[in-house]
Amino acid sequence: MKLPGCKKTGTLLYEGIVGLFILGSFLAVMMNTWHSWQVSIRENRIELNQEREVLNELRQKL
Structure with missing residues (x-):
């Protein structure tokens, strides 16, 4: 006897x-x-560029 197969469509x-x-x-x-x-x-x-600009300005003032 064959079992009924379930279809997975x-x-x-x-x-x-x-x-x-x-x-x-x-x-x-x-x-x-x-x-x-x-x-x-x-x-x-x-931010680093702004800090570099500030440091360069401070160096020029010194």
């Missing part, structure tokens, strides 16, 4: 959609982290 499609959603979320987080890292580097450069 579309499960691979659902798994693919869920996988793409997870991958997209991961990439979005990585891009957000990279962007905030670049912004912090840029802000630090601006």
Whole structure:
């Protein structure tokens, strides 16, 4: 006697959609982290340039 097989139609499609959603979320987080890292580097450069200008002005006064 043969047991009735259960048909799983579309499960691979659902798994693919869920996988793409997870991958997209991961990439979005990585891009957000990279962007905030670049912004912090840029802000630090601006701050360092301002400090250098102040130090150069103080050196010229001395």
